[in-house]
Amino acid sequence: MPEEPPEKRRKAEWPAFGSGVGESRSSDGSARVRVEVADATGREPPPAGPIACGLGFLDHMVDQLNSHAQLRISLQAWLGDELVVPRSNCAYEGCDAEVARLVGCALGRALREMLKEKLPAGSFRFMVPLDEALTELELDFSRAGAPAEISLAPFGRFPKGGRERIGAFRTCLTEVVLGALATSLGVFLKVRKIRGDNAHHIVEATFKSLARCLRCAMDAACGFVPALAAPARPAAPKTARAARRRRATKETSIDIHLDLDDVQTASEIATGLGTLDALLAELCRGFRLTAQCSGDTWIDEHHSAEDVMITVGQATAEALGPKAGCCRMAWAEQRSGAAEVLCVMDLSNRPSFCSDLQLDEEMAGDLPSEMVHHCFESFVTNALMTVHLVQVKPGGAKDLALAAAKATGEALKQCIAIDPRRAGATASSKGTLSK
Numbered sequence: 106m107p108e109e110p111p112e113k114r115r116k117a118e119w120p121a122f123g124s125g126v127g128e129s130r131s132s133d134g135s136a137r138v139r140v141e142v143a144d145a146t147g148r149e150p151p152p153a154g155p156i157a158c159g160l161g162f163l164d165h166m167v168d169q170l171n172s173h174a175q176l177r178i179s180l181q182a183w184l185g186d187e188l189v190v191p192r193s194n195c196a197y198e199g200c201d202a203e204v205a206r207l208v209g210c211a212l213g214r215a216l217r218e219m220l221k222e223k224l225p226a227g228s229f230r231f232m233v234p235l236d237e238a239l240t241e242l243e244l245d246f247s248r249a250g251a252p253a254e255i256s257l258a259p260f261g262r263f264p265k266g267g268r269e270r271i272g273a274f275r276t277c278l279t280e281v282v283l284g285a286l287a288t289s290l291g292v293f294l295k296v297r298k299i300r301g302d303n304a305h306h307i308v309e310a311t312f313k314s315l316a317r318c319l320r321c322a323m324d325a326a327c328g329f330v331p332a333l334a335a336p337a338r339p340a341a342p343k344t345a346r347a348a349r350r351r352r353a354t355k356e357t358s359i360d361i362h363l364d365l366d367d368v369q370t371a372s373e374i375a376t377g378l379g380t381l382d383a384l385l386a387e388l389c390r391g392f393r394l395t396a397q398c399s400g401d402t403w404i405d406e407h408h409s410a411e412d413v414m415i416t417v418g419q420a421t422a423e424a425l426g427p428k429a430g431c432c433r434m435a436w437a438e439q440r441s442g443a444a445e446v447l448c449v450m451d452l453s454n455r456p457s458f459c460s461d462l463q464l465d466e467e468m469a470g471d472l473p474s475e476m477v478h479h480c481f482e483s484f485v486t487n488a489l490m491t492v493h494l495v496q497v498k499p500g501g502a503k504d505l506a507l508a509a510a511k512a513t514g515e516a517l518k519q520c521i522a523i524d525p526r527r528a529g530a531t532a533s534s535k536g537t538l539s540k
């Protein structure tokens with residue numbers, strides 16, 4: 106669904122920030138960067154302009170703030186008197202560190218000017234996955250001046266010791282950009298890599314985390330909660346985000362129906378496996394699910410559990426469709442008994458599942474522990490999403506499974522929520538979540 110042009114959008118019915126400009130220049134006059142930023146959720150946001158600093162990968166990273174922080178950014182740079190043209194890597198030789206610093210400084214100044222009317226207070230945290238990578242970023246506006254804490258190296262597994270460059274961008278300059286940005290924005294910034302084997306994924310997840318964390322701070326300053334926001338326009342004819350999937354093989358017969366926008370009707374789940382029913386009940390806290398399965402449980406639990414989760418995942422992907430206007434990314438921590446699990450989710454269209462749950466018992470209720478892992482893997486893969494499960498506190502296998510299902514259900518509820526400010530636009534820096 107294409108985004109409505111700003112002039113056609115109804116008057117914004119939510120608070121928004123205005124705009125800001127930031128400039129930075131080298132002491133010897135060899136380089137200059139100018140950034141213009143505006144809140145894209147405002148009434149008449151300007152179109153995003155070119156982002157051209159002379160390091161192509163850094164341009165791509167700054168662009169993450171457009172779709173994931175809902176901003177409109179333009180960035181211009183001059184080397185000497187020469188304006189840097191888009192898609193250039195002219196800053197590659199000799200001045201890349203200075204350009205990285207200037208980019209961070211100018212961006213931070215522009216953001217500070219935009220936020221000055223309602224400066225966020227306190228600390229904010231966001232985690233973002235990108236395939237196998239997972240980063241956590243914190244912004245604390247009460248600790249301005251504290252030196253940034255950046256723990257991302259090594260940048261990948263190949264070669265051992267990590268990559269030195271991504272395109273023309275030296276990976277060691279990531280902390281130069283972020284440190285300069287934090288200083289000029291007036292915020293304490295802490296970012297760490299929780300997982301990551303690919304340098305591009307690690308650094309992009311970092312800038313996505315920054316963008317999402319910044320948007321959280323902006324929304325808190327405005328008192329806006331996307332999941333609670335009334336639609337920005339009269340309810341359009343209900344474009345149902347619903348799907349029905351039936352599946353019959355020699356091993357199982359399954360009927361799944363889900364409606365992502367029905368939060369009133371009670372779910373009905375009967376798979377023949379009590380623990381699987383309990384996991385699904387937690388997973389669908391944010392929507393209605395009907396799930397029936399008749400399977401060859403006289404052999405074992407495997408086929409029923411796997412086929413149900415494959416089918417629920419497929420139905421979820423079908424119901425989500427192009428994911429127009431949804432929040433897309435979220436994280437949640439939930440407990441069951443002594444166990445606590447963190448789920449970080451992205452409706453990425455790039456299926457990827459990673460978990461470190463220590464399921465050290467043969468069974469989790471009437472489900473083998475190996476099937477707990479495989480159930481999440483099957484659901485995530487077929488729902489075309491990226492999910493990381495992180496064990497925060499240990500516990501028995503069933504409690505870990507339930508805590509993971511609760512956290513995944515809460516994250517899913519937030520991810521599928523429609524943010525009316527996106528006006529149907531897809532939250533993606535490549536412009537689509539369907540390809």
Ligand SMILES: O=P(O)(O)OC[C@@H](O)[C@@H](O)c1cnc[nH]1
Nearest residue numbers: 305306309532533534535536537
């Ligand atoms: O914001 P999106 O994740 O939809 O698009 C950007 C991302 O897909 C692309 O930059 C990328 C994919 N893998 C590494 N980088």
